[in-house]
Amino acid sequence: xxxxxxxxxxxxSKPKVTISAALVLLAALVPFIYxxxxxxxxxxxxLIFTVLNLSWNFVLGIAGVWNFGQLAMFAVGGYGGGLxxxxxxxxxxxxxxxxxxxxxxxxxxxxxxxxxxxGIYTSLLTFAAAQVVQxxxxxxxxxxxxGALGLPTVKGLFESLDPLWATxxxxxxxxxxxxxxxxxxxxxxxxxxxLALRTLRDSAAYGSARGIDPRGHRVLAxxxxxxxxxxxxxxxxxxxxxxxxxxxxxxxxxxxVTMIVIGGLGSITGPxxxxxxxxxxxxxxxxHPGTQLTVLGVVLIAIVVFVPRGIAFEAGRVRDxxxxxxxxxxxxxxxxxxxxxxxxxxxxxx
Amino acid sequence: MPADALLEVRGVSCxxxxxxIVRNAELTVGAGETLCLVGPNGHGKSTLLRAITGLLPLSxxxxxxxxxxxxxxxxxxxxxxxxxxxxxxxxxxxxLTVEENLLMGAFPKGAWKDRGTALDEVFARFPKxxxxxxxxxxxxxxxxRRMVAIGRGLMRQPRLLVIDEPSLGLAPVxxxxxxxxxxxxxAQRTTSILLVEENFTHVEEVAxxxxxxxxxxxxxxxxPAELADDAAVTQSYxxxxxx
Amino acid sequence: MSDILSIxxxxxxxxxxxxxxxxxxxxxxxxLRVLDMSQGSMVMVGGFVGWAVMTSAGLSPWLAIVAAFAxxxxxxxxxxxxxxxxxxxxxxxxFEMITFITTxxxxxxxxNLALQFFxxxxxxxxxLVGGSIHLYESVSLPYQSIVMTAIALALMLGFALFLNRSxxxxxxxxxxxxxxxxxxxxxxxxxxxxxxxGFASAIAGVAGVFLATQYFASPTAGDQPLLIALxxxxxxGLGSLQGAIVAxxxxxxxxxxxxxxVSTTWxxxxxxxxxxxxxxxxxxxxxxxxxxxxx
Ligand SMILES: Nc1ncnc2c1ncn2[C@@H]1O[C@H](COP(=O)(O)OP(=O)(O)OP(=O)(O)O)[C@@H](O)[C@H]1O
Ligand SMILES: [Mg+2]
Numbered sequence: 001x002x003x004x005x006x007x008x009x010x011x012x013s014k015p016k017v018t019i020s021a022a023l024v025l026l027a028a029l030v031p032f033i034y035x036x037x038x039x040x041x042x043x044x045x046x047l048i049f050t051v052l053n054l055s056w057n058f059v060l061g062i063a064g065v066w067n068f069g070q071l072a073m074f075a076v077g078g079y080g081g082g083l084x085x086x087x088x089x090x091x092x093x094x095x096x097x098x099x100x101x102x103x104x105x106x107x108x109x110x111x112x113x114x115x116x117x118x119g120i121y122t123s124l125l126t127f128a129a130a131q132v133v134q135x136x137x138x139x140x141x142x143x144x145x146x147g148a149l150g151l152p153t154v155k156g157l158f159e160s161l162d163p164l165w166a167t168x169x170x171x172x173x174x175x176x177x178x179x180x181x182x183x184x185x186x187x188x189x190x191x192x193x194x195l196a197l198r199t200l201r202d203s204a205a206y207g208s209a210r211g212i213d214p215r216g217h218r219v220l221a222x223x224x225x226x227x228x229x230x231x232x233x234x235x236x237x238x239x240x241x242x243x244x245x246x247x248x249x250x251x252x253x254x255x256x257v258t259m260i261v262i263g264g265l266g267s268i269t270g271p272x273x274x275x276x277x278x279x280x281x282x283x284x285x286x287x288h289p290g291t292q293l294t295v296l297g298v299v300l301i302a303i304v305v306f307v308p309r310g311i312a313f314e315a316g317r318v319r320d321x322x323x324x325x326x327x328x329x330x331x332x333x334x335x336x337x338x339x340x341x342x343x344x345x346x347x348x349x350x
Numbered sequence: 351m352p353a354d355a356l357l358e359v360r361g362v363s364c365x366x367x368x369x370x371i372v373r374n375a376e377l378t379v380g381a382g383e384t385l386c387l388v389g390p391n392g393h394g395k396s397t398l399l400r401a402i403t404g405l406l407p408l409s410x411x412x413x414x415x416x417x418x419x420x421x422x423x424x425x426x427x428x429x430x431x432x433x434x435x436x437x438x439x440x441x442x443x444x445x446l447t448v449e450e451n452l453l454m455g456a457f458p459k460g461a462w463k464d465r466g467t468a469l470d471e472v473f474a475r476f477p478k479x480x481x482x483x484x485x486x487x488x489x490x491x492x493x494x495r496r497m498v499a500i501g502r503g504l505m506r507q508p509r510l511l512v513i514d515e516p517s518l519g520l521a522p523v524x525x526x527x528x529x530x531x532x533x534x535x536x537a538q539r540t541t542s543i544l545l546v547e548e549n550f551t552h553v554e555e556v557a558x559x560x561x562x563x564x565x566x567x568x569x570x571x572x573x574p575a576e577l578a579d580d581a582a583v584t585q586s587y588x589x590x591x592x593x
Numbered sequence: 594m595s596d597i598l599s600i601x602x603x604x605x606x607x608x609x610x611x612x613x614x615x616x617x618x619x620x621x622x623x624x625l626r627v628l629d630m631s632q633g634s635m636v637m638v639g640g641f642v643g644w645a646v647m648t649s650a651g652l653s654p655w656l657a658i659v660a661a662f663a664x665x666x667x668x669x670x671x672x673x674x675x676x677x678x679x680x681x682x683x684x685x686x687x688f689e690m691i692t693f694i695t696t697x698x699x700x701x702x703x704x705n706l707a708l709q710f711f712x713x714x715x716x717x718x719x720x721l722v723g724g725s726i727h728l729y730e731s732v733s734l735p736y737q738s739i740v741m742t743a744i745a746l747a748l749m750l751g752f753a754l755f756l757n758r759s760x761x762x763x764x765x766x767x768x769x770x771x772x773x774x775x776x777x778x779x780x781x782x783x784x785x786x787x788x789x790x791g792f793a794s795a796i797a798g799v800a801g802v803f804l805a806t807q808y809f810a811s812p813t814a815g816d817q818p819l820l821i822a823l824x825x826x827x828x829x830g831l832g833s834l835q836g837a838i839v840a841x842x843x844x845x846x847x848x849x850x851x852x853x854x855v856s857t858t859w860x861x862x863x864x865x866x867x868x869x870x871x872x873x874x875x876x877x878x879x880x881x882x883x884x885x886x887x888x
Binding site (some may be wrong): 056057066114116117119120121123124125127129130131135139141151181247250257258261290291292293295296297300301304305308335 | 606628648676678679680683687689690691693694695697698700701702704705708711739809816821823824826827831858859861862865868871872873
């Protein structure tokens with residue numbers, strides 16, 4: 001009865017490896033173009049949120065499960081990693097992994113009660129669950145989580161470096177993680193698992209009829225996405241040296257949802273573009289912090305109403321048009337629309 | 351052609367999205383007259399009715415009601431003029447009770463005052479509905495649903511009654527009683543009727559005139575007897591019926 | 594004995610307030626298929642209107658209730674026009690999910706504007722009426738609670754009657770079930786949708802005044818009521834009015850009992866556990882119909 005969204009780029013064409021590699025290289029050079037500790041720090045935070053948003057988009061956009069409790073996994077990864085560093089003297093590198101495992105466990109736990117639910121009920125339950133996780137962290141009086149004040153002074157990474165280089169090292173580390181996560185999601189989305197998830201998203205009845213187990217796949221999608229979110233949480237804790245319950249709740253969730261949706265739900269470039277754009281808006285309004293959320297809210301509504309498929313998709317269309325226009329200039333005969341076809345046409349032209 | 355036309359459809363084209371279904375349709379329903387629209391399945395009869403009663407925008411042409419332009423007005427505004435459309439497939443409100451469904455037929459301000467009397471009249475016509483007045487519409491049988499749909503349409507005094515295939519999917523006995531009611535309304539000569547019907551026997555029973563719609567165009571209009579003799583109509587339309 | 598009595602007293606008060614918020618939520622979902630995340634903000638705005646009228650202007654609490662009703666009504670209408678109406682009938686998008694997000698964005702804007710205008714500090718709002726009846730040992734029943742419960746019940750009953758008996762009430766339900774047929778009956782759908790959201794928001798606004806007199810007015814005052822309203826509507830079955838009202842009191846009872854016997858801190862987590870159980874046993878809530886039945 002509910003129509004499923006069919007986000008764009010839901011069917012992943014062969015990743016244009018060279019273009020992606022060039023973009024990554026360009027991104028890796030950014031800290032040199034922009035040699036300030038503060039500026040690089042903003043970019044690190046942006047990349048950490050990109051990891052989180054990629055994980056969220058995997059379950060929300062690709063698997064089509066209305067999970068609005070992703071921040072619980074992020075927080076559990078962050079707190080879990082932090083606590084292990086403090087109490088078990090775990091090296092920060094391992095804490096990242098531990099955060100991922102914590103996120104996975106919680107994600108599976110959260111997935112189980114949603115198995116019999118549809119659409120909006122899933123979002124209600126997961127959203128409520130995340131709120132409860134936040135309350136539990138905040139109301140903890142045993143001193144484990146540090147309550148509302150947060151979990152302080154976790155030993156960080158790259159402490160031996162001077163601040164600028166430490167931040168740059170962080171930037172490259174998180175950039176590498178973003179690249180790995182993107183690649184993993186792209187591969188997953190094209191794998192039989194990804195196909196199964198998208199089938200279940202677009203038609204659960206058809207998927208089950210073809211023998212795809214909807215429950216097992218949902219748990220798996222949660223687990224994968226929970227792992228990445230947990231890693232993002234641990235990254236956040238280690239990078240900032242602390243974490244507090246304010247990473248969760250309505251306000252942060254609003255920001256991440258804005259990032260994912262304006263970028264384009266269900267695509268890989270969507271969360272990347274969206275996170276960058278929202279960070280840019282936030283930085284532009286840095287002198288008027290009170291107006292940030294108002295502006296973001298208005299932008300979110302405007303994008304949903306006027307650019308329903310997200311910025312990344314529209315940008316892709318513009319790019320296609322430019323490519324077509326360039327082809328016309330070179331008077332390449334218009335080939336078939338498929339990428340393979342275009343390739344052949346290009347060869348003929350040279 | 352009747353001198354005092356109540357409904358005039360002039361050069362109307364309409365469709366869904368990019369596809370035009372009805373092209374340049376012309377028809378007139380006189381005051382108190384019953385016009386029957388016939389034509390093969392899927393050629394746009396329901397689409398034309400939806401355009402006339404404001405559910406669908408026109409892409410060309412005009413519709414006049416009592417001399418006044420009504421195209422461009424929304425369906426919910428046209429009810430005030432006394433246009434009642436009983437759609438194909440009943441379109442009941444599945445989770446409202448039978449009585450609430452009927453009451454919705456009296457929604458326009460003028461009719462709401464007299465809803466009690468109107469309800470009694472409908473129950474007098476369909477005594478079975480009175481027993482089922484508290485039952486949700488979704489649980490009714492097909493025949494009962496049709497009774498509710500027609501009853502809902504008669505909850506106020508229409509000047510123009512638009513009925514889309516009232517016999518669809520009903521057993522012959524019930525079809526008979528449905529047509530008795532339509533014939534009753536037609537005989538009063540106070541309400542004009544625009545009726546879509548596939549079964550020519552019933553068309554001859556109630557229609558003053560018949561229009562044939564084919565491939566989205568009105569290809570003929572005439573008396574029922576003329577059309578029954580028309581070889582072209584018999585072939586294109588009646589010939590399509592399994593006999 | 595006094596434990597039980599005080600649990601009952603809080604159950605009735607909490608249940609009535611939750612009932613009001615959840616009523617609007619379930620109404621909007623039932624009619625528009627929108628899970629309106631801005632309902633929490635309406636509670637918050639209602640609280641601030643209460644504060645402005647009673648504390649700032651020093652006027653009567655009754656005026657505060659009326660003003661909160663009017664202000665949140667207007668805001669609800671605006672929310673519908675801006676964030677829901679343009680999405681109706683759009684192809685290729687999941688309406689429920691996308692309106693969940695847009696109403697969420699409205700909530701974001703409203704809370705943030707409140708923060709800008711009123712600052713983060715909690716604001717005290719006086720009681721509607723003072724005094725109390727002594728019941729038993731340390732338990733007493735404030736007049737304020739009686740008044741709030743009475744108003745809440747009256748509003749809920751009024752709404753139930755409105756929806757079941759009145760011309761517009763039946764029409765509102767009809768619109769949700771068959772849009773085209775409702776138009777053919779003459780129901781002005783362009784007016785009905787904003788009206789529904791206006792009324793639903795207005796009752797949330799009144800609940801906001803009540804909550805502010807119990808606690809404070811603050812920019813985040815709507816967050817917890819939103820969460821509880823979500824739990825209530827899951828529990829009651831989305832779209833079911835009776836379900837929402839019954840569930841509101843049930844949730845009030847669970848929360849009151851958990852606060853007395855365990856601790857206030859754990860009341861919500863316990864509540865959540867109960868909800869998970871309910872959903873495992875009855876995925877459509879206690880009064881919701883199964884998805885198949887709705888097709
Ligand atoms: N909502 C819609 N969107 C797109 N196309 C439609 C829609 N409704 C009907 N059509 C198409 O318009 C054409 C005419 O349909 P219409 O219902 O008017 O036919 P009809 O003459 O009433 O047929 P029948 O006798 O079977 O009721 C059909 O090809 C149908 O598929
Ligand atoms: Mg038809």
